[in-house]
Amino acid sequence: MKVKVKKMKEKNSAIFMQHAILSLLILLLVPSSSSARLNSDESFDVRQHLSTVTRHGAVKDIVDNSFVPENIPDGCTPVHLNLVARHGTRAPTKKRIKEMDRLATSLQALVANAKERKLSLDNIPAWVFEWTSPWKGRVKGGELIVKGEEELYDLGIRIRGKYPNLLNEDYHPDVHTIKATQVPRASASAVAFALGLFSGRGSLGPGKHRAFAVSTESRASDLLLRFFDTCQSYKNYRKNEEPAVEKLKEPIFDEITRDLSGRYGLNFTRQHISSLWFLCKQEASLLDITNQACGLFNPTELSLLEWTDDLEAFVLKGYGNSVNYRMGLPLLKDVVESMELAIKANEEALPSGSYEKARLRFAHAETVVPFSCLLGLFLQGSDYNLIRKEKPLELPPKPPQSRTWRGSAVAPFAGNNMLVLYSCPARKSKYFVHVLHNEHPVPLPGCNNSDFCPFDVFKERILEPHMKDDYQAICTVKDVVPQSKLSSLFGWLFSWQSDEMESDMVDL
Incomplete structure (x- = not known):
């Protein structure tokens, strides 16, 4: 009898501890009414705070002023360019269009009520x-x-202007390789980019355009640009992790639901707020309307909603677990191999037009985010040492704290990474990789936070640490699904509940 009583006390104590920790988490996550509110003046432009729904033009010139890029040394010339770009701004998907129709009906019902x-x-x-x-x-x-x-067309023009010796000669499909996924918005982005890149170089129409080739792979076999489609361990991880992410977002949505219900006298639900936030992003990004759905929220609420999106991208696509980015290894290997071929051609002094000068790829946020993580971008402090050990990082801090990880910076529409190979004959290391994100030089933690990294160092510190396993080893399902700190915590905190929310697996 005493043993039974003791076990009951231990069980009650464990349950009490679970609830105590849950309460603490909610207190930490819910915005305090006494916390400092963000300024609501004109300096807050919601179009720069839409996470991965942000337009490229709204954020492309926002840079980290604390980072001083290296000056490209005299005598160094670009010999090859790799581009990994996300498609441009797109319309909402069929599923989201239906959600907006439901929202219209719900708003009328709320007013009637x-x-x-x-x-x-x-x-x-x-x-x-x-x-x-x-x-x-x-x-x-x-x-x-x-x-x-227009985003991709203008990007093509800017890149040609920046690297004229690479991109100004006659087009040939083996010299300027253009690849895209089979998803129409990605291949259309490749076409728009190439129209800008080769404008005035052909004989077609008033713009003197010329024909060019865009190659695609089947979704089922595209390991370079749609690795997330075929990596089963990643898909299992994502499915396992999504409920925990939703649980972490709930306190924010619940608090904003209460605030907006009180502010406007309408019986909003959490789903209404989620749909209104989506509408805000679509109106601001696609239509430049910021005074309707976005106007319902104050800047503090908008920043918190942005954070929930950034948090989801971090956990499910970024540094939340190593499988998120390690599955992109085939793409990183392809980038390095293209550089090696360019070095070989340069060393053999092959005539211009006989070797590849640019490899241009157009895909999705699910491609750009893992690739950025493989490079080690958007890390803070000692985080780089953790990802080298394939450890999950701490979650991005909640506003008003500052954070490096922002979806609007990591993968806006038309967001891109460029790795430009330079030949520097007069230097000890003859070849360097210039790393740019959204057209601006960025620090590479694996290369002493320089944006201009010796090619051998780039291979040794960026590529090699990920080479202990190949794609099949990374993506073959193990007995245990990989978990981040987040799912491990919520796994036992919410073991008594089961209310998973519907997942939106449409790629971005």
Whole structure:
């Protein structure tokens, strides 16, 4: 009997501890009413705070002023360029279009309910009363929109201007290799980019365009640009981790739901807030409308909503677990191998036009984010030592704390990484890799935080640490699904609950 009582006490103590820790987590995550609010003046531009729905032009010139890029030494010339780019701004997917139609119906029901309760409607913004989805009646979605075409077209023009000796000679498909995924918005982005890159170089139409080739791989076998489609260990990890991510986001959405319900007198639910946040991102990014759905939230709330998106990208696509980025190893190897071929051609003094000068790739956020992580970008302090050991990092700090990991910087629409190989005959190391993200030099932690890294050092410190396993070894399902710190914690905190939310597996 005494043993039974003792076990019951231990069980009750464990449950009490679980609830205590849960309460502490919620207190830490929910924005305090007494915390400092972000300025609501014109300096806060919501179009720069839309996580991975941010347009390239809104953030491309926002740089870390604390980092001083290296000056490219005299006598160094670019001999090869690698580009890994995300597609441009796109329309919402079919699933999201349906969600917006449901939101329109829900808003009308919320207004009707407020009228039935004889509440004042003065605080409800005028647009809410008559709002219908801009995509109402659409049955297809996800395509590259005009703004997205312009992003990639302009990017092609800028890159050609930056590297004229690489990109100004006559086009040949073996000299300028263009690859894209089979998803139409990615291949359309490749076309828009190449139209800009080769504009004025052909004889087609008033723009003197020329034809070019874009190669694609089947989704089922595209290990370079859609490795996330075929990596089973990653898919298992993501499925296992998504409920924990949603649990971590819930306190933020619950607090904002309460605040907006009180502010406007409408019975908002967490789902309403989620849909309104999505609408805010679409309106601001695609339509340049910032005074409707985005106007419902104050800057502090918008920053917290942005953080929830950044958190999800960190855990499910980024540094949350090593499988997220290690599955991108085939792409990193392809980049390095292209540089080795360029070095061989340069050493043999092959004539221009007889070897590849640029390898241009167009894919998705699920491609760009892991590739950025393989390079070790967007790390703070000693984090690089942790990822070399394939350890998960601490989660991005919640606003108002500052953070390096921002979806708007890591993978906005048309976000890109460029690795430019330079020949420096007069230096001890004859070849260097210049690393740029969104067209700006960025520090490479594996190369003493320099953006201009000797090629041998790049191979040794960036590529080699990931080479102990190949793609098959990384992506073959083991007996135990890899877990991050987040899922390990929530695994026992919420073991008594089972209310998984629907997952949106549509790639970005």
